[in-house]
Amino acid sequence: MMHRVTHHHHHHHHRSLSRQLIFLDVPSDITIDVNGVRFALHKFPLVTRSGRIRKLISEHRDAADTAKIELLNLPGGPETFQLAAKFCYGINFEITTANVAQLCCASDYLEMTEEYADGNLSSRSEAYLDDVVCRSLEMCVQVLQQCETLLPLADELKIVSRCTDAIASKACAEQIASSFSRLEYSSGRLHMNKQVKCGEDWWIQDLSVLRIDLYQRVIEAMKCRGVRPESIGASLVDCAEKLLKRKPVLGARAGASAEAIEREEKTGLPDLERKRLCKLIDFHKLSEEASGHAAQNERLPLQAIVQVLYIEQLRLRNALCCSCSEEDRKTAPQSRSTSNGMFSAGLSPRDNYASLRRENRELKLELARMRLRLSDLEKGHACIKQDLEKSNSRKLILSVSKRFRKLKLI
Structure with missing residues (x-):
């Protein structure tokens, strides 16, 4: 979406050549x-619009007729200054998501405020940011991308915070709206839930284009607004996948040494970004679906995969403890202690890649065994419940005893 800056006073005859403005009259x-x-x-x-240029010109009063001024570190560079100059001359141009952040920063640098002229560039660009950009999640993301080269000034002018807050508000509003949809169409619950799940988190893929530091700001704003942890977790996984696309497949060569694998790992995503992303994820809050997706994603860092597998292992153990006999409950703490030690060792900085791969395989095997056992327990429980509903005779008691003995042998 674009906003046209218009002026109603006399327009100078002009011509625009590349990055220079040349006025012929x-x-x-x-x-x-x-x-x-x-x-x-x-x-x-x-000077009628820019306080900074007015001050610089006043310093050159004793100089030659043609003053020469150098503007160092002007936000947005020559392209943005050309727009600011057009504004001073009353020449129309469009404010868009591609230039609004630059115009906000440049107008602050040039002091193009209401103090020097009504409806100055600063207030025009700020109005576009607040009234147009902050009403759209996609536009906020586009402006945040432009802010990457404008920090820290974009932060000081609260451009970043306004966009991140707007994104968080929009995501939260989408989830509230989807909740009402589920209530309203409760008669077709299964069908509606499927539709809402696909539609309510449409913003997830939009956020993955952001640089990691700005993405982190958005996630923090979402946490404050109360966006569901499952949605945040899904966004983090999506972001990690896209960031790690350029990461080479590790250990693909047969007989590759640990040192060679470590070198390959370093050529992928920068360590700083990888650490930042992993720190953002609270694996305990991920849904089972999100955890399963993360555990099977080979492009995620192994430390993250091991952590997800370990948490899923604990979830399954808790489920088994609720279904198993007292004897099974006694053995669970010992196994948990062993796994916990293995997990700590797996995340220790001294452990190498091969160790993590081995622990990863072991966790996957144990999880598979536990899932199988839990499935058998659930089937047994379903059969017992069926028998109880059919009859209360002594034959049923004998049948139940036989089933429990069978389960203990699994």
């Missing part, structure tokens, strides 16, 4: 250098 009396690009302009339209 009146000779220029000021040259402004922005990152090596020179703009031949006029003092009057600039």
Whole structure:
């Protein structure tokens, strides 16, 4: 979406050539250098809108007729300054998500505020940000991408915080709306739940384009707003997958040494980004579906996979403890202690890649065995319940005893 900046006073005759503005009707009396690009302009339209240029020109009063000014580190560079200069001359242009962050920062740098002129560039760009961008999650993401090269000024002007808060609010509102949809269409619950699940978290893929530090800010805002942990976890997994796409497949070569594997690992996602992403994930809060997806994703760091598998292992143990006999409950703490020690060793910095791979395989095997046993227990429980509903005779008691003896032998 675009917003046209319009002016109602006299327009100077002009011509735009690449990055320079050249006005033919009146000779220029000021040259402004922005990152090596020179703009031949006029003092009057600039000083009426820009406090910074007004101050710089006042310092060159004793100089030659044509003043020369250099603007160092202007946010957005020559392209953004050209838009600011057009604004000073009353030339129409479009404010869009591709330039609004730059215009906000440049207008602050140039001091193009209401103090110098009504409806100045600062208030125009701020209005577009608040009234247009913050109403759309997609537009907020696009503006955040533009902020990557404008930090820390974009942070100081609260452009980042406004966009992250707007994204979190939109995601939260979507979940509330989907909850009402589930209540409203409870008669077709299974069908509706399937539709809502696909639609309510449509924003997940949009966030993965953000740089990791800005993505982290969005996630923190979502936590504060009360967005469901399952949705946040799904977003983190999606982001991790996309960040790790360029990561090479490790250990693909037969007989590769541990040192060679470590070197290959370092050529993928930078360690800093990998650590930041893993720190964001609270694996205990992931749903079983999200945990299962993460455990099978070979592109995630092994430490993360081992942690997910370990947590899933504990979940299954707890389920088994509720279904098993007292004898099974006594053996569970011993096994848990062993696994916990193995897990700690797996995450120790001293352990190498091969050790993690081995623990990963062991956890997967144990999880498979536990799932099989839990499935058998559930089947046995279902049969017992069926028998209880049919009859209360002594034959049933004998049948139940036989079933429990059979379960103990599994």
